[in-house]
Amino acid sequence: MSDIVACRKCGKLFNYMLGARICPACKKLQEEKFVEVKQYIREHKGANVKEVCEQCDVESKQIELWIRQERLQFSAEAGVKVPCESCGKMISGGKICSECRNKLAGQLDSMLKKDVATLKAEQHQGKGKKLNGGTGMHYRH
Ligand SMILES: [Zn+2]
Numbered sequence: 001m002s003d004i005v006a007c008r009k010c011g012k013l014f015n016y017m018l019g020a021r022i023c024p025a026c027k028k029l030q031e032e033k034f035v036e037v038k039q040y041i042r043e044h045k046g047a048n049v050k051e052v053c054e055q056c057d058v059e060s061k062q063i064e065l066w067i068r069q070e071r072l073q074f075s076a077e078a079g080v081k082v083p084c085e086s087c088g089k090m091i092s093g094g095k096i097c098s099e100c101r102n103k104l105a106g107q108l109d110s111m112l113k114k115d116v117a118t119l120k121a122e123q124h125q126g127k128g129k130k131l132n133g134g135t136g137m138h139y140r141h
Pocket residue numbers: 007008009010011012022023024025026027
């Protein structure tokens with residue numbers, strides 16, 4: 001299964017399958033840029049985001065995204081960090097800090113357990129009763 005969607009970068013329509021909503025051409029360009037950026041960082045230890053943006057002609061937002069995806073890692077001396085999306089603490093990669101990650105994992109765990117419990121309860125209550133599939137649609141006029 002696939003969808004025809006507009007590329008987020010160039011607006012061209014393409015057959016969307018998986019991943020980021022960008023067309024194959026833009027994806028290829030982006031990957032080439034990624035290799036370039038990675039190479040640059042390897043050769044210029046201590047380079048910060050601003051420098052890489054200027055030298056590789058890439059948006060800082062894109063670099064931050066790569067850091068978030070943990071594809072790109074700056075050296076410790078560069079001091080490039082992104083804020084934890086949960087508590088704002090500066091981290092060197094990923095979306096959230098390890099503390100928040102642990103906290104979230106715990107929450108998710110209990111949430112899942114709760115979900116299973118409620119699901120079981122609902123199944124129990126709804127025994128013999130069919131799901132009202134689509135009957136609500138008729139009232140939407
Ligand atoms: Zn494109």
